[in-house]
Amino acid sequence: MSRSTTPNSGANLLRTDISAELRQLPEVQLSESILRNCVHCGFCNATCPTYLLTGNELEGPRGRIYLMKSVLEERIEPSLATLSHIDNCLGCLACETTCPSGVRYSTLLEDARPRLEALGLRPWWQRLQRRLLTTILPHPGRLRLSLALSRIGRLLPALVPRTMHHLLSMAPRQLPTPARVALPGTHPAEGGQRIRVLLLTGCAQQVLGAAINDATVRLLTRLGAQVTIPEAEICCGSLTYHMGERRKSRRLMATTLRRWHRVIAEGTDYIVSTTSGCSTTIADYVHIFAEDPELAPMAEAVCARLRDVSQTIAELGLPEGASAPERLRIAYHDACSLQHGLHVREQPRSLLSDIGFGVEEIAESHICCGSAGTYNLLNPEMASQLQARKVEHIRRQQPDLVAAGNIGCIEQIGGAISTPVVHTVQLLDWATGGPDPRH
Secondary structure (H helix, E strand, C coil), rough: CCCCCCCCCCCCCCCCCEECCCCCCCCHHHHHHHHHHCCCCCCCHHHHHHHHHHCCCCHHHHHHHHHHHHHCCCCCCHHHHHHHHHHCCCCCHCCCCCCCCCCCHHHHHHHHHHHHCCCCCCCHHHHHHHHHHHHHHHCCCHHHHHHHHHHHHHCCCHHCHHHHHHHHHHCCCCCCCCCCCCCCCEECCEEEECCEEEEEEEEEHHHHHHHHHHHHHHHHHCCCCEEEEECCCCCCCCHCCCCCCCCCHHHHHHHHHHHHHHHHHHCCCCCECCCCCHHHHHCCHHHHHHHCCHHHHHHHHHHEEEEEEEHHHHHHHHCCCCCCCCCEEEEEEHHHHHHCCCCCCCCCCHHHHCCEEEEEECCCCCCCCCCCCCHHHHHHHHHHHHHHHHHHHHHHHHCCCCEEEEHHHHHHHHHHCCCCCHHHHHHHHCCCCCCCCHH
């Protein structure tokens, strides 16, 4: 079997030995080009949460890169152990922020996950758990029903497989209040209209954090934005995509793209998201659909308009005289998807501090809280350690509130601390006439 032996231009770059047959696949060609950029310096390990917890080389980006490279080169036979090391990666992207060579680790990861998933290495209970999550999470109605049924599971735990008991413990004791403001349709701007935006309400957030969406609609319309919320919004595919599932994910993405593109054609300045975990996947649509002649231009149009809500608010500017109702100390938590994926760090801090909140940094702000999409559902042991580490840093500060820009982080941190954890947009809404998010 012929193999690639093309030398690297730099002496310290990784060399590859991938079969010519496998190299015919576009995704493998891309992975190979990324692999060759790695200088195996190990800087990435310094900011990797799982390497921080374990000290295991195979639980850091450099070790995982070698594993993924070895699988592509067919030098090792993929095993459940190999899969576990890849599963343990949170996909937080801290390594990409740190890497001096600009290695796109996330692209390698998203090629490796479905490749390993297709081999059927998992035990049956893991496959069942993943099937349930991919069936429930992208659909708000199913998620709400499953959370309601979880109360029965708590009362009769024998009905639930022991391997899924941790899912019961993570379900909220009471179902959050449904959206009262952020309902499908068009919400007109107050005063003169300045921009028109399409608001993404998020699958899980519609159920777990509807108050965030309500605050967003109130604030954006107050600032002069006409806000459109699509009827029967379709999942962006983020949660299932990062689990290595591709068929359903791409179907959801394609449906979403077509629907959003129709709204864009009617005249939309921005597509605004309050869930940065979704935004990082949507921003990657241009790569995911690069080879699709129909969807590629739609993806480019969508990604060109995609904004985190803090970016949109910063551009519009808060009303003159807007002020924090109380002089509170806010511990600001950087969601990984926001700081490493979208590179949005300054806008949330500036917006909060400019209206009078005292914004404080959390120690190890670059380290993930353990939420990472479905990570805390699938890897509860590692996620709990990271949750405890993050919460301990916050407790030492004793802030009045914790602010974050992603529902997953809010649920993860809020589930282990008595200090209220709210979305940044809820505080800005409060400061401009909205309700106190602590109640």
